Amino acid sequence: MIFETILSQMPYLVHGLSVAIALLVCLLSLGLVLGLLLSVAEVYGHWTLRIPCTVFERIFRGIPAIVLLLLFYYGVTDFIEMGSFMAAVLALGLRSAAYQSQIFRGAFLSVPQGQMMAARAMGMNKFQAIRDIVLPQALRMSIGPWTNEFSSELKATSLAYVIGVVELTRQAKYIISNTQGNILIVFAVVALMYFIVNRAGNWALYRLENRLALPGFEHRGDA
């Protein structure tokens, strides 16, 4: 009975999943670009640049995601007109930028200092040295920890329902409330869907990591 219901509602669950994935892709992309800039500023920037970046990072890591979502949808929209989805991308994307900046910062710091030094000694300026020498190495090292961020943001997309983004978890909630039960079965299906996306994403990321792996640097055996 419930299986029939779930089956008949499957298109809506899948649609919810596609909303979640779209949100995930947007927020991770925003977080990636901004997180990289932040990390470069935090590692190589002058202190006048470093301090505001650190403040940004602390604020966006410290405030609970739900509060951020509400703030963006109901506060920031005073200045910029945008819908629920855009607000969710901004709120969660900026938060992800704060987290990702720490991943990249770690990666930058783990590139041996000699690399930067050798680049500077050749006559490269700081920007060239970061772009051509340090960044390509740091990005490779970030892929591993980045899988964690991918997994946790995937699940964080479910929070966007508070500002009216109807994603997978909200669709599931509809089924549960319409049948006034079946929490476990419905959520098991949802968990499976998240799990599949998570595995698929991590599989792709680990493949990328192996593709880009350099001789002499440890490969992760377990993908």
Add this chain to the structure above:
Amino acid sequence: ETLTAGVEAAFPPWAYVESGEYKGIAIDAMRAIAEDQGMDVEFKDLPWPSLIPALVKGRIDLLVTGLNVTPERADALDFTIPWWENDDEILVPKDSDKNLITAMCCGATVGAQGGATQFKWLEDNLASNDDVDVTLRGYEDYVTAIEDMLAGRLDAVVTSTDTAEDFIAKGRPVKIAGTIQQNQPQALAVEKGDPKELLGKINAGIMNIYKSGQWAEIVHKYAPQSSIRDIPTSMPDYVDTYQGDIPGYSK
């Protein structure tokens, strides 16, 4: 003119989503009211925490959801005339031999939705009363509370009448062990002060669909057993929009 109505769409029989469509008493009634008043309406599903800021920021024009009228909420919202009245029901498992009295005393554990009026009532009247030995437990939603009762960890769950009836209608193995008379009015709501001057139109619309019999039809479509109460139902005097002249409604 298109109205945007905010609903918490996980709240049958009032408002829910099935196969991507908004359904429920409040949904259909609101559509009828809008038609009656020559307006269009669209719905936006927002959970409770979002409803007030959404109203204030103009993301929605009114709340159309199974909204209990309470003094605290009346401070934050302006209510339309109440179109419904609820009592509270004590739900127990179908095979339970508990009654109104035994389900609510003597070491019983009782559940309710943490933010609901039922929870507050139980807290004020039972849990804080030293003579009654009852443990009260709050849940994020009623479905979990019912599941928990069916798992044997609760003796009873207290819900509003229409929710209780919906559980039974959906075939959950629960029954009503007793009713607590509350006469709790429900209404639609707009932003405090009604800056968009909607109250008059909505109130008029409510009265029109009530008088035309459309209301009874809609209610019975979603809750066949429900008896229709006169609209407006009881109008508590702590609600200031119910004092003096009520726009769109003459006594």
Add this chain to the structure above:
Amino acid sequence: MSEWFDFAIEHLPYVLQGIPTTLGLWASAMVIGAALGLVLAWARIYGSRPIYLAATVYVEIFRGTPMLVQMLFIYLGLPEIGIVFDPLTAAIIAIGLNTAAYQAEYFRGAVRSVPVGQMAAARALGMGQFQGFKNIILPQALRRVIPQWSNEAILELKYTSIAYAIGVTEITARAEKIGYETFQFFEVFLLIAAIYVVMTSVVAQILLFVEKRVSVPGL
């Protein structure tokens, strides 16, 4: 702003009564997570193939699915096979099992960041693998893991609010109740945010102190 202060002060006492539940839940879950996380990390580094696989599957499942779902299964699913926990216990177990998967990965990373020469030197002295792990690798790995571990600890402190779903009235549950009564959700969320910021800052500060306290030059 001052309105919010009045609101906060009015409702703070009620919300704060949830602190013992929140902290108790968090501390117990972190302990379970640390103990189990260490075992999982050990299994994923030194375990034989089947043990490694079992630990890996565990980590994948608990990291790949939402914690809410895990909690609902423990609370509502297990009674169907006769295992019934009260809400607090179920929440502790669920959060503990979940954080164990994350902590395992932190521990694993930390253990692997200890240079292999350390174990070689321990083995060369005549220590067995477990002795080497216990006496040499672990003390170094634990020191290295503190910064990441404190991130996890802080994250979990915020995640304890999920326990509300199964009827544990910790601070978020209490605060939301005020939200439903007054409909001042925004104010309520700011209040919660403030409380968590204070709690997480205290925890972070304590862990920073511990980190400094046990730090060793060169580690």
Add this chain to the structure above:
Amino acid sequence: MLLRVENIHKSYGDAEILKGVSFDMEPGQSKVIMGPSGTGKSTLLRCINHLTEPDQGHVFVDGEELTSKNLNAMRQKVAFVFQDFNLFTHLRTVDNVAIGPRKLRGFDKKAALDLAYQELDRVGLSDRADAYPAELSGGQQQRASIARALAMEPKLILFDEPTSALDPELTGEVVSVMNKLASEGMTMLVVSHEIGFARQAADEIIFMEGGKIIEQGPPSQIFEAPQQDRTRAFLNVIEHGGHE
């Protein structure tokens, strides 16, 4: 006979690194192993105490064969000093030396510390007992790691290029500790290209190439009249600075 190494073979994948190495050592002897890089000197040393499992061959210490069963007990008789020291980073110098006696030899805390101070004294490090490894210079670290080996009161110490991570002056302090140990009668098997140490303290030089011992004999013979061309060429390089 204190150590008997019999026909050790070891391959990594397809590459046969050790192709049957055998030799003996008497108590009190010092032997120095030399040979080009990649020849398997480290691998041989690690096979002797089974830090690397040999594919074939046997190792006997004091007449008892090293097996996977008596491994940990035997390793306490055969100490190992690493090229890059591998001091335990989280322990102070004195605790690095004391941990062996304490955890493996059943000493109580006080006895272990007493012994540790004594061994640190022997390598001239008593004043640095409370420092952490990261606070020591390279030479001090290597001396501490020798003290750690000594505290096990081993029958034999294996050294794998103990000075090659050190600069010339720091090398001096480590080599003089090793000279002292040799003169005190410690049995030592040393992979090293320190000609000075080899000439002065070694009873025998073992010259390896391509996974085999190609020449061995007293230093006088090896340095003054090497039999093999390869040995001669190699010694020429290391004695005269690496080029013609």
Add this chain to the structure above:
Amino acid sequence: MLLRVENIHKSYGDAEILKGVSFDMEPGQSKVIMGPSGTGKSTLLRCINHLTEPDQGHVFVDGEELTSKNLNAMRQKVAFVFQDFNLFTHLRTVDNVAIGPRKLRGFDKKAALDLAYQELDRVGLSDRADAYPAELSGGQQQRASIARALAMEPKLILFDEPTSALDPELTGEVVSVMNKLASEGMTMLVVSHEIGFARQAADEIIFMEGGKIIEQGPPSQIFEAPQQDRTRAFLNVIEHGGHE
């Protein structure tokens, strides 16, 4: 005059590492800097191309003073070879050599690669062009890093202990490349304790101690008849294996 180093001072915190160092170099000259560890040799070398900013003093290359404005341009004239090579780990050997011409000298891709192959040939590494740094032996890595320096077609190359991370035989291959460069007329300033290189290729030995040059002169003079006790003691240690 190709290089003029004038009165360089450098302190870290309270410690004054360089206490006024001056010297000149003519085109085609090779000079070797020696001295005990911690004396400031690396610091001096790094001050010359401002990898470390000197507190005082001036550096002139080809008559032009090195300032923060012309820094990157000047560094292209003064190449640096590091002790631990610092090849770019994410680039193949040939790309390590080509990246300078490509990104800094305006070569197009093909021209940069051609030049890179040419320089790799010069250091005897053409056959390893496609390997990543981690796939090279230490000696090969150092030769690649020399090729990388050469590809900038610098006026002067600074070497900071280019062989001290290498074992004796690998040292040989790097030293012979350096000898070749010296004989081709490359101007080189080398911090090294390789007596062989110093004797054969250096025009002058600069002996530093305690942040100062305490003795300088042609190798014959420094090695055969050092004026200072300290120089004599140090040379004794490095020439005779680090101990008495």
